[in-house]
Amino acid sequence: MAADKRMLYGDSRTWKRRLQDRMERSGRKQGVWHSLAYHDYFENYIEYRQMGADGRIHIVRQYAGPLYRQDLSKGSYIGIRFVYLLLFAALTGLLVLAGRSGAGSDSRWYMALAELGVILSLAYMGYILLAGYLFVPRQMTSGDYRGSSKALMLAARLLVTGYGLSALLRTLYLLSHPGEAHSGDWMAVCCFLAGAALAAGMYKTEQRIPYEITDADEALTRETDTLITYR
16 A cells, blocks of 8 residues: 655754644544654654555654764773763762761751752753663664753753752851751762762763764665564
8 A cells, every 4th residue: 555654853843833743644523633742752853654464554753863972982882881980889878978977957858848859850860861861872863862962961060069059058058057967978979979069971972972863864764664563
């Protein structure tokens, strides 16, 4: 049967326009519904229907957007991932050390809230590293790139904010309550400052990694098809 091709648009459109396009393309009268997350996931893919050997209609998706590749030697490519794992372990260790310092100011709710933000940001970074950055192919689609490099930089920025805010709040508290300060409190401040510095270094490192970008026309010749069957 004739191929019914359509492009799953990326984030160059507003969400309202994308929502309208989604409803028009998915054919709601036929009971088909695709979420915005679906279209984000398949950004820059061409989609078409094809009759399979089993007599069923299959949805075939072919990537037609730019391909991203870190312009690094094999050793540097592996090394930067090892460094990121070490930095993630160090960031986690600093948070644990700050929590075990016996700081008397830990009971303040606003400090606990700031540290909760650090914990959530660390969990997000761990997910990005273990579920994305470490295992994406060297030739990345726009979705791979967004879910690895861009997401890692976002996690690093969140950690800079979380660690920095924790250090600032604790320092202000100690300066306003000098009688309650002891060595554990200042040790926690140092841990938070070190964490903010490490996260900032991680962000700057990833930001400076060069990428080779293959344009969309050349990308069409790459074997990056994904076959998905709707039952």
